[in-house]
Amino acid sequence: MNNLLSFSIVGLMMVLLFTLTDPFMYWMPSATQMIALTIATALVCFWAGFIIREGAGDERETVLRMHAGRAAFLSGVIVLTLALVIQGLAHAIDPWIPAALAVMVFAKLSARWYSDRNS
Incomplete structure (x- = not known):
């Protein structure tokens, strides 16, 4: 896996985390949108933290x-x-x-x- 893909995944993770926290109260998601965003963020964080670039x-x-x-x-x-x-x-x-x-x-x-x- 090349470095561009790794940094793209980390960038996606940061955007998802920022969107999930919504520090500026920019949007008010519905419960369904919030659940979907939380699940997507958790999956990306799990993948970035445990799976990406872990080959021997x-x-x-x-x-x-x-x-x-x-x-x-x-x-x-x-x-x-x-x-x-x-x-x-x-x-x-x-x-x-x-x-x-x-x-x-x-x-x-x-x-x-x-x-x-x-x-």
């Missing part, structure tokens, strides 16, 4: 994938921590933010523990 390769490709995964994890932690601080200062913390942050950190520690134990 040589050692160099494995190291590059590990670096990309680490950068993605750290970016997620930074964004969620920033959201937690901003919402904490506003006294309105969305429970999904600390839950997502806790799951990310727990998954990393569990994977680390498993790999240290089995290597």
Whole structure:
């Protein structure tokens, strides 16, 4: 899969996520439109996060994938921590933010523990 297709899929995912959140209250979708948009966004996010460019390769490709995964994890932690601080200062913390942050950190520690134990 070439890089143009990968970036196109990421661009589509960003447009769908932006449309789903509708930060400027530009449109008022019906319930059916919102469900369809949510399902389409979830499928694209799932495909972009789990399936795209996950083929096996040589050692160099494995190291590059590990670096990309680490950068993605750290970016997620930074964004969620920033959201937690901003919402904490506003006294309105969305429970999904600390839950997502806790799951990310727990998954990393569990994977680390498993790999240290089995290597």
